[in-house]
Amino acid sequence: MVSGMESDAREQLQIVERAEAAPYIHYPRTPWWYPPVVGLWVAAMITAFLWWRANTALFAASVAILLVLEGAFLAWMQRRHGAMPMPGRGTPPKEIGAVWRRYFMSLPVVIAVVGLAWWLIGVHAAALTAFVVVTAGLAYYERRYAAAAAKVRERLG
DSSP: OHHHHHHHHHHHHHHHHHHHHOOOOOOOOOTTTTTHHHHHHHHHHHHHGTTTTHHHHHHHHHHHHHHHHHHHHHHHHHHHHOOOOTSSSSSOOOHHHHHHHHHHHHHHHHHHHHHHHHHOOOHHOOOOOHHHHHHHHHHHHHHHHHHHHHHHHHHOO
16 A cells, blocks of 8 residues: 555656646647748748859848848747747657657758758759658648647656
8 A cells, every 4th residue: 555645746746747847838839831831931031042152242142131030930839838848858748758758859851851952952942842842741740749748748748
């Protein structure tokens, strides 16, 4: 039989674990348009390199505009989510940590595929490849993250 003190300690440990997991599992769903917009942003960033040698001012202006848009988007997401967990920061529950690790391990593959398209075909092909791969990859990541968050909620009760 478990003593009252052991039961209280176990219950308190579970309360602490639920509180630590809360920022990772309780926030609004990412909008449906999030993956294609990020894919479009990456494609636009790659397309800006068309002006790298031809017109430095256009290149700098386009990159600056894209960076401002990214900052505004991240600020909006932070306000929307509140305590928004960022991959690579904090200590997520193990289920979400596994999703984050796969996300980071896939980044070099995405970069290699886009770089290969750029090298073999050109900037336009790289931009199109980036749009497709980033959009599909983020949509997949969002589904995997939602499934991992559901597992954490189920485990913690």
